Amino acid sequence: MTGVALPDAGLRAEPGSFRDPGNRVFHRAGEVLRGLDERSARDWRALAASDFFRDLLANRQVCGTEELFPTPVDVPWAAVLRHERIPFVSHPYEWSYGMLRDAALLHLEVLRAALTAGFTTKDGSAYNVQWRGARPVFIDVGSFEAARDGEPWAGYRQFCQTLLYPLLVQAHLGLDFQPFLRARIDGIEPDQMRRLFGGARRWRAGVLTHVHLHGAMQDRNAEASTSTVRAQLRSAGYSRELALATVRGLTKLVRRLDHRPGETHWSDYQRTCAYSMPDRQAKEQFVDRAVAATGPGRVLDLGANDGRYARIAARHADHVVAVEQDPAVVDALYRALREEGEGRILPLVMDLADPSPGGGWRGVERAAFTDRARADVVLALALVHHLAIGRNVPLPEVLDQLAALTVTGGSLVVEFVHPDDPMARRLLANKPDGLFPDYRREVFESLLAARGRVVGRTELPSGTRTLYQVVVGG
Incomplete structure (x- = not known):
């Protein structure tokens, strides 16, 4: 393997890497490193010299790895490896x-x-x-050893x-x-x-x-x-x-054991939702312009459904994390992306009103979603009303969370569904009268202005939905 020098910067141990005492993952100056003890270093060098491991690397089945030469003298390890950085770390309970x-x-x-x-x-x-x-x-890579x-x-x-x-x-x-x-x-x-x-x-x-x-x-x-x-x-x-x-x-x-989930309410949402074709086209154009204006980086698509807008975002972004609550919908999206050979969109299963918490040892061995998911662009399309009305989350807290997931200077692209929209009326019909007096467009816009600078806005042709692009912290 090709050796490179280690940059001079502080080490930060990966909280989820401690169970194998022979090696541990660290972060240093934006790089992912693995320290190996004497025995693990011998296993690694035998592995690196093997044809099967080179084949796994060539087929991209194993993350890219190289040993750093010379071994840095300021770390207590017999050898140090550098791994490619995975775009987004997810957990198995977030998969379909x-x-x-x-x-x-x-x-x-x-x-x-x-x-x-x-x-x-x-x-x-x-x-x-x-x-x-x-x-x-x-x-x-530290798991390999001689049989x-x-x-x-x-x-x-x-x-x-x-x-x-x-x-x-x-x-x-x-x-x-x-x-x-x-x-x-x-x-x-x-x-x-x-x-x-x-x-x-x-x-x-x-x-x-x-x-x-x-x-x-x-x-x-x-x-x-x-x-x-x-x-x-x-x-x-x-x-x-x-x-x-x-x-x-x-x-x-x-x-x-291949299992195909049955149809659910959300798996047919694109056909049954209240969007007209002019609404859909205007929304797609707005999202495309907003992501293009922000440039490369990470996009977080919250409430991604069938991935329509995640695919649009992927035209401009380095990678897109598409989050959807319904496991059946995520599974259908994953299978479609797999068949397409898509390497930039990661679909995940998650209830945004109950996102993945920290877990494992001391609650940090598996990082919480909100600690992993900050993005250059956050898409919150047809989402706010489901959280604010459907799940009774106060509107200011909904926007606090969306802003917190957006890096400072990044873009939040958010849709406000007016109270007289058919979908909002359907949700409100299941709630006591007067429960959401602040769910109004003027209140929403005031809350947005307190969290960033509105740089784009468009009314969808139906007249009951508005899209905003907000530079968070701007």
Whole structure:
């Protein structure tokens, strides 16, 4: 690998990187670095010299990585790597079903290639995968190590709990997996799965082997040490060929678990919403001009639905994060973007009235959405009324949040749906009379002016919706 000098700047440890004491990720002068101890450095250099790893890099299945030469003297590591920066860090409970499934398949493909070349991975967590747009990429380069004969894949349990079990829950039971993963950073425990898949459900694809037999084996070896279990497996003839057979079986199972969510209210929203064709055209032109005027950078599309405006933003932006509450809508968007080979739009599942909080150790191991998502342009189209009326969030707080997600000097592109708009009337009909006396256009414009400078405004031809472009902090 090509070596480069390390810039002189302060190190900042990545809060989510501490579980493997042999290596840790840091940030320094805008770069993503990984420090390695002596053993991990030896594993890395053997990995860097291997053909299979070069192939993974060439196929963009693993994040770009290079070792820094000479090793900086001001850090306590035997070697330091520099990784490419992923455009936006997301968490598995923000993915759609198709995204989680593709992340699992990538994980297994990376492991298969590693085992074939005499390597393995230390873990099997869904958090080892991130995204370049709609393309998954394996990021945990520090997980690779030389395979040892007779030892099983150390990451099997993690793979089951954070990837396979959530897929089984949704494919076989029709339950969205996201709340399970958001509730527990380590995923779904085998005991919980056994309660969900009792009786006849145990015969569904993958359940008997990877839930019940796996759980029974864990119970049987609960008092045994890891070294004892490994010795038992070696004496029983466990081999690399058996490990590869397990990976092939898991890959076949995950491919069979393709799940297509049914139709929902939001999946047909573009047809059923109140927009006329002139409204739609005026809105598209306004968004295109606003993003083009701001220039390259990150765009955050809040309430993205089918991605119509995210695609427009992607004409000008470096990357777009498209957030939508409905998992079925996000899954349809993801599959379309994947087929298009789109590398700039990342679709995510999230309720904006209940965005992803910080989680894990000390609440910072997995950063909150609001700590990750600041953007040069924030699109809040047909969103404010759903939060302010539908979810009873005070209008000033809605705008505070939108402004907080926009970098200083960046653009907030926001749509105000007037109280007499058909959609607003529908939401207001379900609320007590007089509950929202401040939901008025003049109040909205006053709140906008307090948070930035309005540089663009257009009335949609229907006359019941207004679009604004606001330079936040300007």
